[in-house]
Amino acid sequence: MRIGLLGFGTVGRGVYELISQRTDMKVKWVLCRRELTLRDTKVTHDFQDILKDDTIDTVIEVMGGLHPAYDYVRQAILAGKNVVTANKAMVAAFYDQLLPLAEEKDVLFRCTASVGGGIGWLSELERVRRIETVSRVGGIMNGTCNYILDHMTRRGLSYGDALRQAQELGYAEADPSSDVDGIDTWHKLVISANVAFGVSLNREQIPVAGIRHIAAEDVARFTARGLTCKLIATAKNQGGSFSAYVQPTLYPAGEPEAAVPANFNLITLEGNTSGRQSFFGQGAGRYPTAYNVVQDCVDLIGGTGFYGPWGQKVSLTNEETYSYYVRGDTDSWLEANTKELWDGAVITKPVSVTNLHTWLREHPCTFAAAMPKA
Ligand code: HSE
Numbered sequence: 001m002r003i004g005l006l007g008f009g010t011v012g013r014g015v016y017e018l019i020s021q022r023t024d025m026k027v028k029w030v031l032c033r034r035e036l037t038l039r040d041t042k043v044t045h046d047f048q049d050i051l052k053d054d055t056i057d058t059v060i061e062v063m064g065g066l067h068p069a070y071d072y073v074r075q076a077i078l079a080g081k082n083v084v085t086a087n088k089a090m091v092a093a094f095y096d097q098l099l100p101l102a103e104e105k106d107v108l109f110r111c112t113a114s115v116g117g118g119i120g121w122l123s124e125l126e127r128v129r130r131i132e133t134v135s136r137v138g139g140i141m142n143g144t145c146n147y148i149l150d151h152m153t154r155r156g157l158s159y160g161d162a163l164r165q166a167q168e169l170g171y172a173e174a175d176p177s178s179d180v181d182g183i184d185t186w187h188k189l190v191i192s193a194n195v196a197f198g199v200s201l202n203r204e205q206i207p208v209a210g211i212r213h214i215a216a217e218d219v220a221r222f223t224a225r226g227l228t229c230k231l232i233a234t235a236k237n238q239g240g241s242f243s244a245y246v247q248p249t250l251y252p253a254g255e256p257e258a259a260v261p262a263n264f265n266l267i268t269l270e271g272n273t274s275g276r277q278s279f280f281g282q283g284a285g286r287y288p289t290a291y292n293v294v295q296d297c298v299d300l301i302g303g304t305g306f307y308g309p310w311g312q313k314v315s316l317t318n319e320e321t322y323s324y325y326v327r328g329d330t331d332s333w334l335e336a337n338t339k340e341l342w343d344g345a346v347i348t349k350p351v352s353v354t355n356l357h358t359w360l361r362e363h364p365c366t367f368a369a370a371m372p373k374a
Pocket of ligand 1: 114116117141142143144145171172173179184283284285
């Protein structure tokens with residue numbers, strides 16, 4: 001396999017190092033904005049150098065972002081080159097275009113590292129789907145948020161200090177808003193649900209709430225009651241009725257999610273015969289992510305591509321109800337739906353995901369978390 005590697009940041013450098021140790025694949029070109037010198041590998045600022053090199057059979061895209069990443073990947077597929085990518089924003093946004101195009105052009109496409117970093121989640125989900133109907137996917141999908149929440153809970157760190165540490169360790173996206181506002185988790189949920197259910201979710205209908213406004217006082221209230229806060233993605237297929245949302249969620253001790261430390265992810269599926277299967281591992285970081293990129297390359301050498309089948313666009317109904325912890329703004333809607341107070345914070349009566357997220361969008365500085373189901 002002769003590779004054009006697009007991007008030489010945290011993940012790109014890890015991919016380069018891992019591939020350098022192998023004899024079945026070689027990075028011939030690296031596309032990189034910075035000045036860089038590599039032994040036995042050409043470095044260019046111009047993607048056309050890679051596109052026009054007929055000896056390159058595979059493009060690995062680890063630049064991140066939508067553009068020009070998507071444009072390069074598209075051109076690579078049109079030129080008959082296989083593609084491996086770790087770019088969840090791009091795959092989530094262009095799933096409907098990329099997979100059919102790859103099939104039409106008879107090239108292989110894989111994106112395992114785009115969800116779960118070093119966990120072989122998408123690869124296994126694809127295998128599960130060969131014989132199972134999957135009714136639920138989701139869980140802890142963002143290493144940065146888990147690191148922040150874990151260090152606030154177990155080490156007593158402030159939100160700001162925990163975020164800074166996660167950034168220093170290379171877990172966070174270039175703009176950490178994508179992590180803490182739940183956008184990165186949203187991308188991963190879209191890809192997972194599309195693969196799990198064989199559909200294309202209407203991603204604009206997915207309500208997303210992040211952890212930006214969590215404070216030490218919230219964590220103290222949760223800890224005093226034996227609860228742990230995690231950022232959770234959920235997608236369900238209940239007999240053809242689809243729901244999907246991202247929100248902070250509280251777990252009692254003893255639930256697997258409550259024990260997930262540091263930057264780890266815990267991603268779960270519910271299959272009709274296998275039941276619950278959970279996948280635990282490092283969801284971010286140079287080498288875990290690079291590991292799954294290289295795994296995809298090995299699969300391509302073996303002729304295995306695609307996550308499919310991809311399907312029709314489906315709309316969401318998010319009428320499931322939760323009680324929520326809410327701290328921040330209040331108004332008549334919240335007062336009418338208050339069940340009890342925790343030192344001034346509201347615990348709501350059961351309200352639908354749609355209603356709570358609609359209210360939250362009008363009160364953007366408020367922190368809310370779903371309570372455990374009774
Ligand atoms: N910023 C992401 C995370 C990187 O923290 O999980 C891996 O997708």
